[in-house]
Amino acid sequence: MGNSHKPETWSTSAGRRPEWTHNHERTGGIVNPPVWRASTILYPTIADMDAANTKQDDTLFYGRKGTPTTWALREALTGLEPGAAGTMLYPSGVAAIVGAILSVARPGDHILLPDSAYDPTTAFSTGVLKRLGVEAEPYDPLIGAGIAALFRPNTSLLLLESPGSLTFEVQDIPAMTAAARAASIPTLLDNSWAASHFFKGIAAGCDMVMQAITKYVGGHSDLMMGSVSATAPFFARLRSTAWQLGQCVSGDEAALALRGFRTLPLRMARHQQSAMEIASWLKAHPLVDRVLHPAFPDCPGHEIWKRDFSGASGLFGVVLNVGSRADAGLFCDDLQHFGIGFSWGGYESLCIPTSPEKLRKLPGYKPAGLSLRFSIGLEDPADLLDDLSSALKRMEQLHDRPLDE
Numbered sequence: 443m444g445n446s447h448k449p450e451t452w453s454t455s456a457g458r459r460p461e462w463t464h465n466h467e468r469t470g471g472i473v474n475p476p477v478w479r480a481s482t483i484l485y486p487t488i489a490d491m492d493a494a495n496t497k498q499d500d501t502l503f504y505g506r507k508g509t510p511t512t513w514a515l516r517e518a519l520t521g522l523e524p525g526a527a528g529t530m531l532y533p534s535g536v537a538a539i540v541g542a543i544l545s546v547a548r549p550g551d552h553i554l555l556p557d558s559a560y561d562p563t564t565a566f567s568t569g570v571l572k573r574l575g576v577e578a579e580p581y582d583p584l585i586g587a588g589i590a591a592l593f594r595p596n597t598s599l600l601l602l603e604s605p606g607s608l609t610f611e612v613q614d615i616p617a618m619t620a621a622a623r624a625a626s627i628p629t630l631l632d633n634s635w636a637a638s639h640f641f642k643g644i645a646a647g648c649d650m651v652m653q654a655i656t657k658y659v660g661g662h663s664d665l666m667m668g669s670v671s672a673t674a675p676f677f678a679r680l681r682s683t684a685w686q687l688g689q690c691v692s693g694d695e696a697a698l699a700l701r702g703f704r705t706l707p708l709r710m711a712r713h714q715q716s717a718m719e720i721a722s723w724l725k726a727h728p729l730v731d732r733v734l735h736p737a738f739p740d741c742p743g744h745e746i747w748k749r750d751f752s753g754a755s756g757l758f759g760v761v762l763n764v765g766s767r768a769d770a771g772l773f774c775d776d777l778q779h780f781g782i783g784f785s786w787g788g789y790e791s792l793c794i795p796t797s798p799e800k801l802r803k804l805p806g807y808k809p810a811g812l813s814l815r816f817s818i819g820l821e822d823p824a825d826l827l828d829d830l831s832s833a834l835k836r837m838e839q840l841h842d843r844p845l846d847e
């Protein structure tokens with residue numbers, strides 16, 4: 443196994459350590475780290491058991507501390523975030539966010555989260571975290587270096603998510619992490635949209651970078667998992683918190699995630715290309731008010747996306763100039779190639795209505811008509827365009843109806 447971190451090369455070789463692929467003697471080995479299922483690890487003697495190092499990664503101790511299958515996935519993910527010292531795995535993306543927040547937040551603290559944050563992140567911050575005595579304050583996702591004005595002596599975490607969930611504002615991560623670092627405030631980025639492929643969060647100054655493995659790394663809509671990669675000063679706290687919270691994933695699911703990982707760069711390229719084609723087509727349609735996609739100049743933060751990202755994934759939003767949430771069925775129900783369902787990042791395309799204005803804590807966000815979110819999969823984009831063309835024809839009947847207030 444070479445040590446190239448070029449995405450296509452790293453994705454095919456990551457985690458294939460000789461000791462994890464039955465190649466200890468260097469006489470040959472298997473390509474994929476096998477699925478290890480384990481709870482109990484048996485020791486030959488008590489002396490061996492006493493000598494087992496409970497504090498270390500990469501040593502069999504007890505199932506919850508992992509096996510070569512999970513270690514290989516952790517190593518692969520760490521390689522996606524240059525500058526990261528290690529990665530922890532969680533049974534869902536939400537669990538990963540929670541694990542990262544709990545590694546730094548204490549009672550009496552104040553944390554900052556973007557107003558465009560993933561809904562369950564906000565729910566945790568205003569739910570369990572509040573109960574633990576932590577105050578969460580929403581901020582304008584486009585605030586940039588101005589975030590420093592919101593820092594308080596007890597601010598213990600700056601949450602970042604770029605682009606924002608549903609509304610896709612791109613944040614100035616380098617400016618915000620610089621401001622946070624100057625004030626000794628840790629930063630945590632939700633990097634799920636870019637899958638740590640099109641954006642490198644640790645290199646941009648983040649202390650911890652989370653991604654929903656459920657989405658692009660999994661890629662096949664058949665597993666739930668989350669990860670957090672962290673710099674050395676934060677990894678130790680992250681790991682001990684994850685262990686205390688009892689977080690772990692199974693060998694079977696780690697193997698599925700690794701299988702997805704092998705084709706991540708290839709799939710991301712296709713997701714990007716098809717989504718660009720479809721978003722461009724939608725942008726030119728008379729019933730479309732706005733396309734919420736960072737690669738388009740009218741997306742808030744587009745210039746930052748151009749400066750900091752190496753591409754765009756397949757998830758974007760559209761706001762129509764007709765209809766409202768009540769008309770979502772008219773658009774979605776007869777789609778042939780788009781599924782109606784939550785999550786995203788799989789090989790199959792999805793379309794759901796969204797209501798970002800209902801989730802906002804800060805005033806000002808108001809869509810013109812029905813808002814939709816598309817996850818563009820790996821189908822032939824011509825089929826997807828046919829489908830959307832028919833859906834928009836169905837929406838034409840709403841054209842003369844006054845918009846809901």
Ligand SMILES: *Cc1c(COP(=O)(O)O)cnc(C)c1O
Pocket residue numbers: 534535536537560607632634635654655656657666667668785
């Ligand atoms: C889906 C999602 C998550 C959570 O992932 P789950 O595995 O579904 O818990 C976190 N952040 C973002 C931006 C997401 O879209």
